[in-house]
Amino acid sequence: xxxxVTIDRDDLPMESxxxxxxxxxxxxxxxxxxxxTEQLFIDAWSAxxxxxxxxxxxxxxxxxxxxxxxxxxxxxxxxxxxxxRPANLHVPASNPVTGKLARLSHPDVAVIRRTLNKEGKxxxxxxxxxxxxxxxxxxxxxxxxxxxxxxxxDAMDDLNNxxxxxxxxxxxxxxxxAIFLLIAHSPGRLLPTVRSRCRVLRVPPLxxxxxxxxxxxxxxxxxxxxxxxxxxxxxxxxAALQLIDPVLANxxxxxxxxxxxxxxxEPKAVHQLVGKTSGKAGEGAYEALLRLIEQALRGSIQxxxxxxxxxxxxxxxxxLRHAAxxxxxxxxxxxxxxxxxxxxxxxxxxxx
Numbered sequence: 001x002x003x004x005v006t007i008d009r010d011d012l013p014m015e016s017x018x019x020x021x022x023x024x025x026x027x028x029x030x031x032x033x034x035x036x037t038e039q040l041f042i043d044a045w046s047a048x049x050x051x052x053x054x055x056x057x058x059x060x061x062x063x064x065x066x067x068x069x070x071x072x073x074x075x076x077x078x079x080x081x082x083x084x085r086p087a088n089l090h091v092p093a094s095n096p097v098t099g100k101l102a103r104l105s106h107p108d109v110a111v112i113r114r115t116l117n118k119e120g121k122x123x124x125x126x127x128x129x130x131x132x133x134x135x136x137x138x139x140x141x142x143x144x145x146x147x148x149x150x151x152x153x154d155a156m157d158d159l160n161n162x163x164x165x166x167x168x169x170x171x172x173x174x175x176x177x178a179i180f181l182l183i184a185h186s187p188g189r190l191l192p193t194v195r196s197r198c199r200v201l202r203v204p205p206l207x208x209x210x211x212x213x214x215x216x217x218x219x220x221x222x223x224x225x226x227x228x229x230x231x232x233x234x235x236x237x238x239a240a241l242q243l244i245d246p247v248l249a250n251x252x253x254x255x256x257x258x259x260x261x262x263x264x265x266e267p268k269a270v271h272q273l274v275g276k277t278s279g280k281a282g283e284g285a286y287e288a289l290l291r292l293i294e295q296a297l298r299g300s301i302q303x304x305x306x307x308x309x310x311x312x313x314x315x316x317x318x319x320l321r322h323a324a325x326x327x328x329x330x331x332x333x334x335x336x337x338x339x340x341x342x343x344x345x346x347x348x349x350x351x352x
Contacts, residue, residue: 002093003030003217005102012104016114016123017065017154019241022219025065026111027102029093030217032210032237033063037203038089041071044199046081053171053180055156055198060185060287061238062205063214065154068181072109072150073097075179079147110138112153125280127153129162136166139175149178156184156194164191171197186328205235215240232295239291242284251276251285252292259296262342263349274338286334290324293341312351316344 005027018024031038044050054071056064067089074089077097091098100106112135114123138149153159159167168191171180182198184190206214211230214237215221221229225244233240242248254273258265277286297317305313320341327337 004028005093005098007099007102014116019238022241026069028066028218029090030214031063031066031070032206032214033067033203035088037067037201040201041089042086046085048081050179051199052174052178053182053198055182055184055187055195055200056203057184057187057200058203059205059236061236062203063237064183064203067203068152068154068183069101071181072152073101075148075150076106076108108147108149110135110151112151114158123280126160127158127163128160129166132163132166136170139178147177150181152181154183156182156190157186164194168194168197206237207235211235211237211240234291239287242288245284248284248288252288255289255292259292262345265342265346270339270342274335277334277338289338293320312348316348319344
């Protein structure tokens with residue numbers, strides 16, 4: 001079975017959701033997620049009761065986009081149920097739908113995501129109402145293949161208010177044979193009216209073994225390196241790919257050095273490290289640093305220690321998780337939050 005669709009990327013636009021030279025989720029035929037997740041979609045399709053909007057939720061990087069494109073391929077290749085129930089959503093590379101979707105040339109699919117700014121040098125920080133309306137233009141014409149028309153939004157977390165309201169109007173009165181595949185890392189931030197119009201499909205994080213296998217099969221990572229990255233990735237292939245990125249690997253090493261003894265970490269070094277997490281360019285570094293801090297705290301809580309020390313660690317753990325959610329929900333500056341965390345870690349280390 002082919003794992004990846006090979007295409008010529010020279011004609012493709014710059015993409016906000018592509019990680020370097022690694023295969024994009026729509027080019028990926030290998031799926032490491034649970035079969036039960038696919039079966040929910042197959043059950044609805046087989047019964048002729050396919051909901052018009054599916055909200056795929058779960059942590060970032062666990063395969064939600066891969067699953068969304070897998071659902072789209074399947075539906076475009078199989079518009080009507082046949083006499084034999086399929087075992088999964090796989091569509092082979094030889095099917096014309098597969099190549100068209102991988103090249104973004106299928107006439108019945110629109111992908112809505114962050115686009116380039118007016119200068120064309122950087123991606124916008126959000127999905128605007130103009131992006132939504134451009135994607136919804138798909139419904140101005142009849143389906144090219146006479147079947148389903150598919151809208152993929154990656155990710156709903158990037159929608160601004162105007163864009164969310166424009167999408168909501170279409171979800172309230174969807175065209176015939178239209179399906180929306182909506183990816184959300186933090187569904188609690190979405191408009192309740194949007195969530196209520198969708199069937200929620202919760203996608204669980206991958207096991208370490210599945211993350212490791214995916215890195216090897218999709219990105220060609222050597223087994224030993226793949227296993228080590230998977231061990232630290234909390235079920236996220238995206239996080240694992242960031243771990244093996246050379247730039248982020250250097251960032252992680254410096255962060256690990258400072259976190260090993262936060263009480264003695266030089267303030268200048270901490271400020272320099274935290275500065276690398278700013279803006280869209282620093283998202284990978286921010287995610288890596290947050291994951292390292294969480295792993296360090298989680299590990300310390302599990303180690304034998306006096307009750308007072310364990311209570312202080314647990315209190316800081318809860319404070320970190322709450323503050324991180326607020327930073328994400330309100331799009332706050334990450335630097336004050338991270339500097340505060342380092343200060344708390346240093347104070348905790350001195351007390352212990």
